[in-house]
Amino acid sequence: MTAFTFRAPPRIVSEIGAIDRLGEFAQELGMRRPLIVCDPGIAACGIAARAIEALRRAGLDAQLFDAVEADPPAAMVRRAVEAAGQGRADGIVGLGGGSSLDTAKVVALLARSGQDIDEIYGVDRARGGRLPLIQVPTTAGTGSEVTWVSVITCESLEKKAVYAPQLLPDLALLDAGLSAGMPPRVTAATALDAMVHAIEAYTSRTKKNPVADALARKALALLAGKLPRVLEDGGDLEARAAVLEGAMLAGMAFVNASVAAIHGLAYPLGARFHVPHGHANALVMGPVLRFNLRAATPLYAELAPCVLPGRAFASDAEAAAAFVAAMEAMAGWGGLATRMSHFGVTAADIPSMADEVVTQIQRLIATNPCDMGFEDVCAIYRAVL
Incomplete structure (x- = not known):
């Protein structure tokens, strides 16, 4: 018998239209000032606005960081962490494809731990906990919404991975309607x-x-x-x-x-x-x-x-x-x-x-x-x- 360890998020919700219940889920996790992390395209097409509306209907002070770049560069991730700090975010919502979800996981971790991203590349180098985290994929591919790995592009253009169980979200929210517009x-x-x-x-x-x-x-x-x-x-x-x-x-x-x-x-x-x-x-x-x-x-x-x-x-x-x-x-x-x-x-x-x-x-x-x-x-x- 081969010994193994299997980790998975504690909760997965798959429901068409579930994005409209985002405020309910965020409240359950104790969020009051959630920061949505997404790319400019998600903001431009209205999906981010729909998420913000759902959060605000629940009385939450929703904030937005919509500058995620593909193959997330370390410098951009640091800017997102700064945005979380400046807005006193107490929870993170990753919204989009793999780059946004990978970024959101690292932001949730670093905004709580105070570590720099250079300190956490590799396996189990993250310290402490993270902010409450909800991951909402808008593409069907990366699986980042249910993993404890984020891939970041460092300054040398080398891709480095962060492996830490803290990166597993509290909730993976699957709403197939969000992917309907994908070409x-x-x-x-x-x-x-x-x-x-x-x-x-x-x-x-x-x-x-x-x-x-x-x-x-x-x-x-x-x-x-x-x-x-x-x-x-x-x-x-x-x-x-x-x-x-x-x-x-x-x-x-x-x-x-x-x-x-x-x-x-x-x-x-x-x-x-x-x-x-x-x-x-x-x-x-x-x-x-x-x-x-x-x-x-x-x-x-x-x-x-x-x-x-x-x-x-x-x-x-x-x-x-x-x-x-x-x-x-x-x-x-x-x-x-x-x-x-x-x-x-x-x-x-x-x-x-x-x-x-x-x-x-x-x-x-x-x-x-x-x-x-x-x-x-x-x-x-x-x-x-």
Whole structure:
């Protein structure tokens, strides 16, 4: 029997229209001056105003920090912490995609602990508690609303992760209606991010466990089954809810089992070329899955029914190959570009990106089903250049 620890948020609410009950939930957590943390797009489209209205209806003094940037830079996170302090915030509401949710978690922690962000990179380096925290995703992909990890881009453009149980929110609030306006490209990229979470959790070499396995399989089935419907009709709220719940389940799976090389190779694309995280995962997903086949064939065969229900296979090898092919076909869904050159990556960039992967992001290679060296990473990047 393999020993493992599984952590999850104490409360998850999945309900269309739940954003209008935000004030009720914030009150239950003792918030009086909640700070909403979001990006300018969430403010511009009216979702932040709806959240503020819900909080103010409950008599709360809602405040807004709407300057979150993609791949959250450390300097921006510090500004958000300052805003929390200046407004005497006693609770944080993360609202948006992964960057907003990751930022909100760190703000809730640092606004209470007084630490600087440079002090908490790594595992369990956070001290003390955090402010009450509600996470409200508006995209279905990162799973950040149910994880205790935040990924921050430091001054050197290296992505660094904060792992601390304090980052788990008090409440993850899933309202599928908030994702109804996502364009197909964003919908596909974020959903593929979630599918990669599930796959890498299920095949983790170091932290695979039965609870994460069950969540990963269910997540893949929901995402693969309902994503085509969402891409065909963005207003299909039943399908949107299923995809959002799939992303949440995948988030709980990966944070308790780890992600691996797909994420490792995606990070330089985000930090250096500002490729959206889910899209970066989609770019390198196919060749990494093929690279891993020699070690992961039995596990990929077990995942095949999740994405190819009803298909019969003569062997594990056939099932695994079909699974990889199906995932490769999804990489271009929603009109996603499938080549790194679309984002300005050149052959000259590959060696330094590969060096970053095998030196600074080695923790993700360690969990990959197969060992991966510098030349392997270069070859995978060249395959999608």
